Amino acid sequence: MKxxxxxxxxxxxxxxxxxxxxxxxxxxxxxxVAEVKRTPENVLPHLGGIVDSLTSDRKINGSQSALEMxxxxxxxxxxxxxxxxxxxIASGFVLALLMSLxxxxxxxxxxxxxxxxxxxxxGMAPIINAITGDIAISRxxxxxxxxxxxxxxxxxxxxKSVRREAHELMYxxxxxxxxxxxxxxxPACIPYFFTGLKISAPMAITASIxxxxxxxxxxxxxxxxxxxxxxxTRYVFWDIVVFSAVIGILSFYLMGLIETLxxxxxxxxxxx
Amino acid sequence: xxxxxxxxxKKRRNAVQSVVCPLIFGVALIAAWQTGLLHTLLNTDEYVxxxxxxxxxxxxxxxxxxxxxxxxxxxxxxxxxIFGSILGYLIAIFATVFPKYGxxxxxxxxxxxxxxxxxxxxxxxxxTKDVSSEAxxxxxxxxxxxxxxxxxxxxxxxxxxxxxxxxxxxxxLMKTYAAxxxxxxxxxxxxxxxxxxxxxLRVSVPGSVISALVSEYFAEYITGVGRQIRENILIAxxxxxxxxxxxxxxxxxxxxxxLMLIEAxxxxxxx
Numbered sequence: 001m002k003x004x005x006x007x008x009x010x011x012x013x014x015x016x017x018x019x020x021x022x023x024x025x026x027x028x029x030x031x032x033v034a035e036v037k038r039t040p041e042n043v044l045p046h047l048g049g050i051v052d053s054l055t056s057d058r059k060i061n062g063s064q065s066a067l068e069m070x071x072x073x074x075x076x077x078x079x080x081x082x083x084x085x086x087x088x089i090a091s092g093f094v095l096a097l098l099m100s101l102x103x104x105x106x107x108x109x110x111x112x113x114x115x116x117x118x119x120x121x122x123g124m125a126p127i128i129n130a131i132t133g134d135i136a137i138s139r140x141x142x143x144x145x146x147x148x149x150x151x152x153x154x155x156x157x158x159x160k161s162v163r164r165e166a167h168e169l170m171y172x173x174x175x176x177x178x179x180x181x182x183x184x185x186x187p188a189c190i191p192y193f194f195t196g197l198k199i200s201a202p203m204a205i206t207a208s209i210x211x212x213x214x215x216x217x218x219x220x221x222x223x224x225x226x227x228x229x230x231x232x233t234r235y236v237f238w239d240i241v242v243f244s245a246v247i248g249i250l251s252f253y254l255m256g257l258i259e260t261l262x263x264x265x266x267x268x269x270x271x272x
Numbered sequence: 273x274x275x276x277x278x279x280x281x282k283k284r285r286n287a288v289q290s291v292v293c294p295l296i297f298g299v300a301l302i303a304a305w306q307t308g309l310l311h312t313l314l315n316t317d318e319y320v321x322x323x324x325x326x327x328x329x330x331x332x333x334x335x336x337x338x339x340x341x342x343x344x345x346x347x348x349x350x351x352x353x354i355f356g357s358i359l360g361y362l363i364a365i366f367a368t369v370f371p372k373y374g375x376x377x378x379x380x381x382x383x384x385x386x387x388x389x390x391x392x393x394x395x396x397x398x399x400t401k402d403v404s405s406e407a408x409x410x411x412x413x414x415x416x417x418x419x420x421x422x423x424x425x426x427x428x429x430x431x432x433x434x435x436x437x438x439x440x441x442x443x444x445l446m447k448t449y450a451a452x453x454x455x456x457x458x459x460x461x462x463x464x465x466x467x468x469x470x471x472x473l474r475v476s477v478p479g480s481v482i483s484a485l486v487s488e489y490f491a492e493y494i495t496g497v498g499r500q501i502r503e504n505i506l507i508a509x510x511x512x513x514x515x516x517x518x519x520x521x522x523x524x525x526x527x528x529x530x531l532m533l534i535e536a537x538x539x540x541x542x543x
Contacts, residue, residue, distance in 0.1 A: 014376030022380070043398050107293040118478050118524040123485040123498050124517055126505040131316045206388035210486065213390065214502075221390065228394055241395055245387040252383075 023047065041234045050242055053235035069223065070239050077220040078247070080136055081208035084143025088204070089197065091144070092151030099152075100159040100185065101177075116149045125211050135219070139211045143204040150203075154196030158189025194259040201251035209244055220244060322511040330515040338497075338519055345496040346523060348412065349484040352419020353476060359420065360427025360472070367428070368435040368461065378432055385425035389483050393418050393490040411493035418487040423476035430472035434465025467542065470535045477531050481524045497523065 007013055026047060034040040041049065054067050064072070095113075099106040121142060129138040162185055170180050212221020220240055227237035260267060304310045306323050314321065331338060363381060367374025393414075400414040438460065446456045485498025494503065497520045504513035 009372075011376060011379075014373055015379055017373070018376050018380045043401070104289070104293060107290045108297045109294075110290075111294040112297070115525070118528050119521045120478075120482045120485050120498070120524055122482050123501055123520045126502050127320075127510070127513055127517060130320050130505060130510060131314060202385075202388065206390055209388055209390045210489075213489070224390070224394070237394070241391040244391045248388050248391075249383050 039234075041238070045235065045238055050235065050238045053233070054239055066233075066236055066239055069236065070220070070243055073218055073220050073223045074243065074247070076218045077139070077208045077212055078205065080139035081143045081204045084140040084208070085147050085201065085204040087140065088144035088147025088200065089151050092148045092196065093155055093193065095148075096152045096155035096159065096189075097181075099156055106156075113149065113152055116145070117153070121145050122207060122210055125207070126214055129211065129214050135211065135214070135217060139208045139219075142207045142211055146203045146207050147200040150199040151193065151196035154192045154199075155189050158192030159185055161192065162188045190263060191259075191265065194255060194263075197255045197259075198252050201255050202248040205244065205248055205251055320510050322514055326511055327514045327518055330511050331518065334512070334515065338515065341495060341497050341500050341516070342519060342523060345481075345484050345488065345498065345520075346527075348415040348487070348496065349419055349480040349523075349527070352416045352484065353423050353473075353480040355416065356420040356423030356476065356480070357427045357469075357473070360424040361431045361469070363424070363428040364431035364435055364465075367432050371436075375432070378428060381425050381428050384421065389418060389422060389486050392421060393487045396421075396487075397490055397492070407493040408495075411491035411495075415484060415487040415491055415496075419480050419483050422483040423480050426475040426479070427469070427472040430468045430475075431465050434468025435461045438464055467539060470531075470539065473531055473535075474528075477527050478524055481520070481527060485520060 026044070030040070030044045030046045033044045034046070037043055054070075056065065095109060099109055125138070125142055128141055129135060132138045132141060166184050166188070167180075170184055173179075175183065209219075209221045209224070212219035212223075213225045214221075220243075224237060224240045226232060227234060227240070301310075302324055304313075305321075306325065308318065311318060311321055318326075360381075363374075363377065367378050396417050397411070397414040400410055400417065403413050404410050442460055442464075443456070446460055449455075451459065485496070485501075488496035488499040489502055491499070497516050500516045501513050501520065504510070504516065
């Protein structure tokens with residue numbers, strides 16, 4: 001009995017209940033839509049239909065099934081998103097480091113860092129595509145720009161969070177700049193750094209898919225707009241919607257997982 | 273006394289520096305752009321990346337048309353922001369009243385936040401096909417719903433923190449007063465959540481502008497700053513597209529400035 005009670009009270013169970021509620025509502029709506037619409041899959045298909053279309057091996061474009069097609073295009077989009085993400089992380093971290101090292105650089109860069117956040121970068125996607133002339137490069141560039149701001153801002157907040165006592169301790173150890181950074185500043189900023197990573201991972205993916213829709217070729221976004229225009233079965237569209245939603249959410253949790261694996265403070269916090 | 277004077281001096285020099293340094297950088301950047309140095313660096317031509325003066329000319333020549341599109345976008349962003357924030361706050365209240373299922377629901381809502389807008393926008397446009405027979409109204413409703421969903425998440429998570437992370441002993445004080453749940457809510461939790469509302473808005477105001485622009489890409493009815501950027505690039509009118517990009521940036525900055533102003537007024541007694 002105790003175990004059952006524990007399961008019923010656990011957080012995972014509550015989340016499961018919510019997911020079940022959402023599925024039930026979806027199915028009720030889908031049944032309703034199926035009754036009144038001529039092409040229900042355009043508005044709201046049954047979840048079973050989406051799963052079917054993913055698992056069936058019926059060829060859609062002559063050579064590939066829906067799942068193969070989605071995965072191939074996802075590979076093209078996500079690999080670019082990942083490259084941009086890594087570049088954005090690296091440059092964001094370096095800028096935060098430089099800003100923390102030099103007051104002048106901080107003064108120059110800080111207002112612009114704020115401005116980047118306010119500028120609708122995704123709105124600029126078409127023009128970046130025109131400047132670079134290559135869709136793969138523009139995916140990387142936009143994913144990098146979007147990743148850059150949250151990482152830089154959060155890391156800088158991390159550097160600033162180091163308490164005065166820690167600085168005083170390092171001063172009394174006569175630590176030089178390098179030791180100060182490797183021993184106190186960088187370890188202190190890691191939790192903030194990961195917050196930045198978690199915020200920007202779904203953004204990098206969104207950006208990549210959006211850039212895809214601008215141009216033909218290979219990529220999730222291209223597939224999405226082709227399916228919307230009716231070039232192939234509408235279920236491909238739903239497959240992509242579900243797939244990108246799942247990937248977006250997973251990318252957030254993946255960063256959390258990496259943090260737990262790499263960082264001792266997370267594991268200790270769990271035990272205590 | 274000397275040291276105090278030196279301190280004031282240093283402070284003043286710091287303040288001057290933090291205005292002058294970014295300004296020099298900005299002027300240098302625009303100068304590099306105007307003289308073509310930026311084009312060489314980015315390996316592009318003045319056709320794809322027009323000079324600032326050219327963009328400014330186009331903006332002043334087409335100001336009527338640009339303003340019409342600005343209103344279309346701002347309307348969507350603001351309406352969605354208002355609906356989304358109210359909805360998000362209601363969810364936070366629900367989560368406060370029913371902590372167990374409510375906070376689990378919050379996890380789900382914040383998971384919605386990770387769904388790419390690109391996937392969300394076409395779905396919602398499909399759903400709103402029957403709302404009205406006019407494409408303009410239909411698209412408007414769809415776009416507002418997209419912005420609503422996007423701004424809901426940050427508000428619900430932050431407002432929940434504001435409603436539950438109370439100052440120490442404040443709920444004990446409420447107990448000593450024998451305050452009912454309603455009194456506790458209106459006198460303690462609601463005021464406590466106000467700064468958190470602004471924390472949420474700082475995220476969702478730029479977010480609402482971005483999602484308004486992106487949802488325009490997929491909408492049926494062609495209007496709005498985001499859509500104009502795309503349409504003008506499709507017909508290779510890069511200078512006009514740049515005029516709309518600059519406009520989009522100005523919208524983002526102005527809306528954030530308005531938020532800062534409201535925040536300064538609303539929180540003036542707390543500072």
